[in-house]
Amino acid sequence: MNRVRSVFNNFMKNERYSRFTLQTEQDGERRVEVKLSEDGLDGDAEANAGGSPTFRPAPRGQNRRNICYLLVATLLIFIIGYMVAYLTHRRPKVSLRCENNTVLRVEPSVPSIPSVPSIPSVPSIPSILREELAPSLSWVDITNLLENKLNSETFTKTLSDFDSVSPRSAGSYEDSRLGNTIFDQFKKLEMEPWTDIHYVRLQSPDKNKPNTVTFGSNFFQPQGYLAYSGTGRKSGKLVYANFGLPEDFEVLATNNIEVKGSVVMMRCGKISFAQKVANAEGKGAVAVLIHPDNKDMTTDNEVYGHVHFGSGDPYTPGFPSFNQTMFPPTVSSGLPKIPAQTITYNNADKILQTIGGPSGFGRSLGGIENITVEVNNVLGFKEIHNVFGVIKGFIDPDQYVVLGAQRDAWGKGYARSTVGTATLVELAKAVRDMVEKDGFRPRRSIVFASWSAGEYGSVGATEWLEAHMSSLGKNVLTYISLDGIVQGVGSFYASASPLLHTLLENTLRAVRSPIGSGSLKDMIRTDLFRPMSTDDPAYPFLAASGIPSISFHFISSNKEEYTYFNTLLDNKDHLNYATNQKTGSVTASAAQIAGQMALRLVHDHVIKFDMTRYKKLLNTNVYRISNKIYTLQKSGKLSDVRTVWLDHAKGSLQRAADAFNNDVKKTDLSDPEACRLLNNRVMQIERSLLSPYVSPVETPFRHLLFGQGPHTLAAITEMTDLDQLHTQLALATWNLQGCANAIAENVWDVEF
Numbered sequence: 001m002n003r004v005r006s007v008f009n010n011f012m013k014n015e016r017y018s019r020f021t022l023q024t025e026q027d028g029e030r031r032v033e034v035k036l037s038e039d040g041l042d043g044d045a046e047a048n049a050g051g052s053p054t055f056r057p058a059p060r061g062q063n064r065r066n067i068c069y070l071l072v073a074t075l076l077i078f079i080i081g082y083m084v085a086y087l088t089h090r091r092p093k094v095s096l097r098c099e100n101n102t103v104l105r106v107e108p109s110v111p112s113i114p115s116v117p118s119i120p121s122v123p124s125i126p127s128i129l130r131e132e133l134a135p136s137l138s139w140v141d142i143t144n145l146l147e148n149k150l151n152s153e154t155f156t157k158t159l160s161d162f163d164s165v166s167p168r169s170a171g172s173y174e175d176s177r178l179g180n181t182i183f184d185q186f187k188k189l190e191m192e193p194w195t196d197i198h199y200v201r202l203q204s205p206d207k208n209k210p211n212t213v214t215f216g217s218n219f220f221q222p223q224g225y226l227a228y229s230g231t232g233r234k235s236g237k238l239v240y241a242n243f244g245l246p247e248d249f250e251v252l253a254t255n256n257i258e259v260k261g262s263v264v265m266m267r268c269g270k271i272s273f274a275q276k277v278a279n280a281e282g283k284g285a286v287a288v289l290i291h292p293d294n295k296d297m298t299t300d301n302e303v304y305g306h307v308h309f310g311s312g313d314p315y316t317p318g319f320p321s322f323n324q325t326m327f328p329p330t331v332s333s334g335l336p337k338i339p340a341q342t343i344t345y346n347n348a349d350k351i352l353q354t355i356g357g358p359s360g361f362g363r364s365l366g367g368i369e370n371i372t373v374e375v376n377n378v379l380g381f382k383e384i385h386n387v388f389g390v391i392k393g394f395i396d397p398d399q400y401v402v403l404g405a406q407r408d409a410w411g412k413g414y415a416r417s418t419v420g421t422a423t424l425v426e427l428a429k430a431v432r433d434m435v436e437k438d439g440f441r442p443r444r445s446i447v448f449a450s451w452s453a454g455e456y457g458s459v460g461a462t463e464w465l466e467a468h469m470s471s472l473g474k475n476v477l478t479y480i481s482l483d484g485i486v487q488g489v490g491s492f493y494a495s496a497s498p499l500l501h502t503l504l505e506n507t508l509r510a511v512r513s514p515i516g517s518g519s520l521k522d523m524i525r526t527d528l529f530r531p532m533s534t535d536d537p538a539y540p541f542l543a544a545s546g547i548p549s550i551s552f553h554f555i556s557s558n559k560e561e562y563t564y565f566n567t568l569l570d571n572k573d574h575l576n577y578a579t580n581q582k583t584g585s586v587t588a589s590a591a592q593i594a595g596q597m598a599l600r601l602v603h604d605h606v607i608k609f610d611m612t613r614y615k616k617l618l619n620t621n622v623y624r625i626s627n628k629i630y631t632l633q634k635s636g637k638l639s640d641v642r643t644v645w646l647d648h649a650k651g652s653l654q655r656a657a658d659a660f661n662n663d664v665k666k667t668d669l670s671d672p673e674a675c676r677l678l679n680n681r682v683m684q685i686e687r688s689l690l691s692p693y694v695s696p697v698e699t700p701f702r703h704l705l706f707g708q709g710p711h712t713l714a715a716i717t718e719m720t721d722l723d724q725l726h727t728q729l730a731l732a733t734w735n736l737q738g739c740a741n742a743i744a745e746n747v748w749d750v751e752f
Contacts (some may be wrong), residue, residue, distance in 0.1 A: 003023045006565070014633055019684050022646055025173075026405050031150075032360075036419035036746075037054070037617075039746060040339055044138060044420065051561075052261060052543055053704070055554055056168035061265050063480060069171070073115075073502025078383075078670065083581075086368075087316075089674055100345055106108050109509075112321040112687070125327055126298070132503050137438070137439060137441075138141060138240070138438055139600075139603065142434070142599055142603060143442060143510060143596060143599075145434050145438050145440070145507065145683070146430060146431075146434070146592065146595050146596065146599065147459075147512075147592060148504075149179045149429075149430035149433060149434070149527050150427070150430055150588050150592055150595065151588050152582075152584035152588045153584070154426055155422055155426060155584050155588060156588045157367075157421045158422040158425060158426055159376030159419065159572075159583070159584070159587070160416045160610070161190050161424050162178065162421050162620045163412065163418050164415060165177060165178045166409065166411060166412040166413065167409060167410065167412065167413075168407065168408050168409055168413070169408060169410065169455070170202060170382060170384055170452050170453035170454075170455065170456060170459070170460075171202065171382030171383055171452070171453070172288070172406040172408075173385075175407065175408050175452055175722055176385065178407050178419060178421070179385050179387050179407065179450060179452065180530070182407070182421070182424075182450045182455070183195065183387045183492045183507075183734065185425055185429075186389030186428065186448070187427060188386075189389065189429060189432045190390060191390055191428065191448070192389070192430075193354055193388060193389045193430065194387075194388050195385050195386065195387055195388070196381075196385070196386040196388065196460075196467070197383060197384070197385055198313070198320065198321045198322060198384050198386075198459075198460065198463045198464075198467075198575060199322065199381055199382070199383055199384075200313040200316075200321045200381070200382055200384055200453060200456075200459055200463065201314075201315045201321075201379050201380070201381060201382075202227065202379070202380060202382045202453065202456055202459075203227040203228050203229070203306075203377045203378065203379050203380075203456075204225070204227070204375055204377060204378065204489050205223075205376070205378075206376040206377065208392065208417075208431050209376040210376065211341055211374060211375050211376055211377070212372075212373075212374045213289065213343055213347070213371070213373055213374075213375075214372040215238070215351050215354065215369070215371040215372070216354060216635055216722055218347075218350055218351065218354070218686075220343060220347045221569055222302060222341060222342060222343050222344065222347070222438070222536055224302030224303045224304045224342040224343075224344075224567075225301045225304065225305045225341065225342065225375075225377060225393075226273055226277075226290070226304075226340045226342055227305070227306040227307070227308070227377070227455075227456050228306050228307055228308040228314055228334050228335055228336070228343060228456070229307055229319075229336065229339055229340040229341065229375050229377055230335075230337045230338045230339050230340070230375065231339060231375050231377055232265065232339055232374070232375065232378060233284040233339075233363075233372065233373070233374040233567060234287040234338065234339055234372070234373055234374075235286075235370050235371065235372040235373075236262045236286045236287065236370060236371070237258075237261070237263070237369070238261045238262065238265060238351065238369065238370075239252065239257055239259055239262040239264050239265070239285075239373045240261070240264075240265050240266075240352065241259075241266050241280065242266065242267065243266060243267060243269055243270040243271065243276070244266035244270075244271065244275070244276035244277075244279050244280060245271060245279070246279060248266075248618060249279060249280075249283055253407050255493070256670075258434060259280070259281065259284055259285055260284030260285070261284060261285075261286055262285055262286065263283040263285065263287045263288070263289065263371045263372075263373055264280040264283075264287075264288050264289070264350075265285060265288075265289040265290075265291070265348065265351070266288065266289070266290050266291075267278070267290070267291055267292070267293055267348075268290060268291070268292045268293060268303065268566070269293060269362065270535060271533070272535035273290060273305045273306065273307050273340070273534060273662070274306065274307045274308055274309040274334065274336075274457075274534065274535065275309065275533075275534065276288065276290060276307075276622070277307045277309075277335065277336045277338070277340045278309045278334075280338075281336055281337065281338050286338055286339060286340070287338055287339045287340070287341075287373040288338065288339070288373075289338040289340075289342075289343055289373060290303065290305075290340070290341075290342050290343075290350070291303070291342065291343050291344065291345055291347070291348035291413060292344070292345050292563075292567070292747050293345070293563070294345045294376050294481075298342060299345045299346035299349070300344045300345075300346050301344060301345065301567050301568070301569055302342065302344060302565050302568060302661055303344075303349055303567055304342070304410040304455070304566050304567070304568075305342070305455075305566045306446075306455070306457050307336050307340045307450075308332060308335055308457045309332075309335075309336070309534065309542070310534070310700060310701075311333050311336035311457045311458040311459070311461075311462040311534075311540040311700075312332075312336035312455065312457065312458065312459055312462030312465075312466065312538065312540065312700075313459055313463060314331055314332035314334065314335050314457075315329075315330070315331055315332070315379075316330075316463075316466075317330060317331070317332040317694045317697050317698075317700060318462050318466060318695070318697030318698075318700055319466055319697070320464075320466045320467035324465070329718070332435050332700075333531075333698065334716075339373050339374070339375035339430070340375070341373055341375055342528075344579035349659045351371070353487075354369070363745065375575055376715065378465060379525040382453070384452035384453045384459070384460055385452055385527040386449060386451055386460045386461070386464055387448070387449070387454060388447060388448065388449050388450075389428055389448045390445055390446070390448070391428070391431055391432055391435060391442065391445060391446045391448075391527075392445045393443050393444040393445040393446075393602060394441045394442065394443060394501065395443040395444070395672055396443055396444050396457070396672075396676060396679070397444070397445050398445075398475055399444045399445065399475055399477055399679065399683070400444055400445035400447050400476060400477065400602075401444065401445075401446050401447070401473060401476070401477050401478050401479075401480065401601050401602055402446075402448075402449055402476055402478070402479045402480070402541075402599045403424060403427060403446065403447070403448050403480050403482060403594060403598055404448075404449040404451055404461060404479065404480070404481060404482065404483075404537070405417065405424040405426070405449075405450060405451065405455075405481070405482035405483055405703050406418030406420065406421075406450075406451045406452070406454025406455070406460070406461075406474075406483055406537065407419050407421045407422065407451065407452065407454075407455060408448050408451075408452050408457075409570070410454060410455055410566070410567075410568065410570075411567070411568035411570060411571070412568075412570060412572070412573050413455075413570055413573045413620060414453075414486055414570050414571050414572050414574075414683035415484060415486060415562050415564065415565065415570050415574075415575045415578075416483065416484060416565060416570055417454065417483065419482075419484075419485060419486045419575070419587055419590075420481075420482035420483045420484070420485060420584070421450060421482075421588060423482050423485065423586070423590060423591045423594065424448055424449075424450060424482055426591060427448070427591055427594065427595050427598075428448045428670075430595065431446060431595070431598075431599070435662060436452070439493075440486075442599070442602040442603060443602055443603060443604075443605075444477065444600065444602040445596055446599060446602055449464075451464075451537075454537060457535070458537050458540055460541075461537065461540060461541075462540045465540055465541065465544065467546050467632060469545060469696075471689045472545060472547070473546055473547065474683070476545075476547045477547075477548070477601050477607055477683060478500065478547065478548045478549065478550070478597075478598075478601055479541040479542075479547050479548075479549040479550075479600075480538075480540055480547070480549075480551075480592075480594050480598060480662040481536070481537040481538040481550065481551035483537045483551065483567070484537075484551075484553055485551075485552060485553055485554065485585060485587075485590040485594070486553075486554050486575065486579065486586045486587050486590055487553050487554060487555045487556070487561055487562035487565075488554060488555045488556030488557075488560075488561075488562060488578040488579055488580065489514060489515055489554055489556065489557070489576075489578070489579045489580055489586050490548075490556055490558075491523065491550065491554070491555050491556065491557050491558075491559050491584055492508075492520065492528070492554055492555065493527070493528060493529070493530050493552070493555065493559075494528060494529055494530070494551065494552035494553070495529065495530050495532035495536055495538065495550070495551050495552075495676070496529060496538075496548075496549065496550035497542055497548040497549055497686060498613035498617055499548045499609040499611065499613065499614070499685065499686065500548055500549075500550050500609070500610075500611060501529060501606050501610065501613045501720045502608075502610035502745075503597055503600060503601075503609075503610070503669060504528075504552070504593075504597065506548065507593055507596045507597050507600070508520040508521055508593070509521040509524070510596060511592045511593055511596065512592070513589065514582055514585035514587065514589040515580075515584045515585075517581065520589065520593075530705060532549075532551070534701075534708065536551050537551060538550060538551040538698075539701075539706075540701075541704055542686070542703065543700075543702070543703040543706045543707045543708070544696070544700045544701050544702065544703075544707075545687075545688045545690075545693065546627075546688070546689060546690040546702075547686060547687075547689030548609065548685075548686045548701065550597070552593060552594075554579075554586050554589070556578060562575070562578060564610075566624055569691075584738065588738060597723055605669040605670075606664055606669065606675055606678050606679060606682070607679050607682050607683065609682050609685065611660065611661070611682070611685060611743075612657060612661075613684075614653075615654060615657075617705060618650050618654075618705075619650070619652070619737075620648050620734055621705065621713035621714065622643070622647065622713070624717045625646065625717055625729070626643045626646075627648070628716075628717050629641055629642070629643050629729075632722070635658045638722055638725075639727065640726075641725070641726050643729070644735045645733050646729065646732065646736070647738075647746060649733045649734070649736035649737040649740065650736060652736075652737055652741075653736055653737075653739055653740040653743070654728045655740070656740040656743040657743065659743075659744070660678075660681060660682065660743055663678065681742070681743055682743075684739075684742040684743065685739060685742070687710050687742075688738055688739035688741075688742040688743075689703055689704045689705060689735070689737050690702040690703055690704070690707075691703075691704055691707070691711040691731065692735070692738070693711060693731045693735070694709060694711050699711065704735050706733060706735070710724065711728060711731060711735075712731065713732060715728070716729060
């Protein structure tokens, strides 16, 4: 090091130096002349030139040796610095530690909060280079390429490979092994894969103390269970409540059947398990039993599910489950306090026959004999891993579409997760191949996500959202769920943000039908879109994060959903039967729909969101609120509340949407910067509909139209507390106005 320091000092002192001399020119002006010493000057020449005697060049041979030493030292320092930086900053290998303590990857010795797993930052691209990187393929070329790469033969092997890994409950060895497989495939495709680790609380039955149901001489020990149920032993009179819908409980009230203090039995379907239990608990029930219908199902089939009326880890509501010791103990308001348990159809039939109930379970009834439900589920920590891969955009890589599918399942989970996981991987292969071999240049990025703990209420996906809420809301264009996309054949429905309705309809016109020579345009009906339920995998993205989201499903021609969800009978044979042995073809069509939607969003200059589709929904909700206020005013119960400002806010939003569409028409779409400004505006729409006046911890689903809580427009129409009505009306008005302001290009364009 002394030698290096000496060489460096000699170089600084001897090699080059500056000299400033004042010279008088002929025009009388004095100018500064800057001269640099040259190696060729000898000492006399240097002295004669007016140089400082302190700084003289070294002899020619010594200079060359010094330069060589300096170059070697510089190279050595660079190599040492590079190795230190690599060892310090390289990504640690992720541990996939499973229940049997098998470690599939090396893990850091101390768990820590992982860094934000977002798209790696990319330096700004000069406009000239952007023009060279602009997409060269037409949209017709892109769809043809995708169609050629995704067909029924494509999925045969992939479905078989993923089906071999089962059962794979969240955090298990099988779940981790499949996660490793996906990670390795993403790595092979050079998609820069990464993982997202969370430590979550999952509930499971106590192996030493099983759950039981006792009714007279009947004693049952069901194997299925409902995660996040309340625990304990409860007894009460049996009441049958059909599907557990609000109208079913109204029928009970009409027939003077008391629910308070009773055990309520319901059948699967119509709404989620969590909603059934919440409805029963709201009516005063002490416990709940849920059984499957007997349609196409064995009478002793066990049912599994969860009853958290929300999503994510209910013991870290609103914040991520990185390390439980960091946060105070708290629970989600969506957790039920009463025990809830599933029973088989056969056992439910025995109970209802004892009290004279109909074998078809077609009407509501109440019994007089007590029934006892005991739930002994236990909570335990599980380490779960979400796996990601990315295909980066060439123009705006920091804006991206997320395609996601859960990989865990109670049993084989063929329709629930295997089909979605296979579709995720095959789409990644197809798009990557298009980029590498066919010249496809997406403007924006596509992220492929494999979630864990989806069976417990989108736990893996929700924890990721909560961990990166501030960044994801600004960068994610859309979330496309691949869960349950194939449940049959013959019909189709979707649940989506209104911004995506037109995009889906156009996509269906372009994708070929799996059961004919035409396109899927025949499936575009008035009932194409259904409201998104709280147990929909896309729901937390839309209602909690303000990300335009969609889930879609092929179902049987009788429009009934797949009956084997949440059971161990969700396997290849039953799905093949539901699709008339066309699972591969239907999966290929589903992949085409998801792929074309994603590619359209990352290909076009301006993001394909249709703001006009929100107009009808807003008009309906505002009309209902206005009608309610008018009724209250007419009855004399309300006198100082007006809806005129709500109407103004709705009008401002619609005018802002029209102004945006006009701006698109007037914009030169070949200008990347102009397009980015437009896209930044349109990406704020959904996020601006999240209420800023409620806490994401207490009310995670903050969306004004699709959320859950008193802040929503739907809740305002049902409100009986007039003070609360007045407050929520004012807040909703400003929420709508804020959305209109966000769409406006400049603050001086905002209308009030």
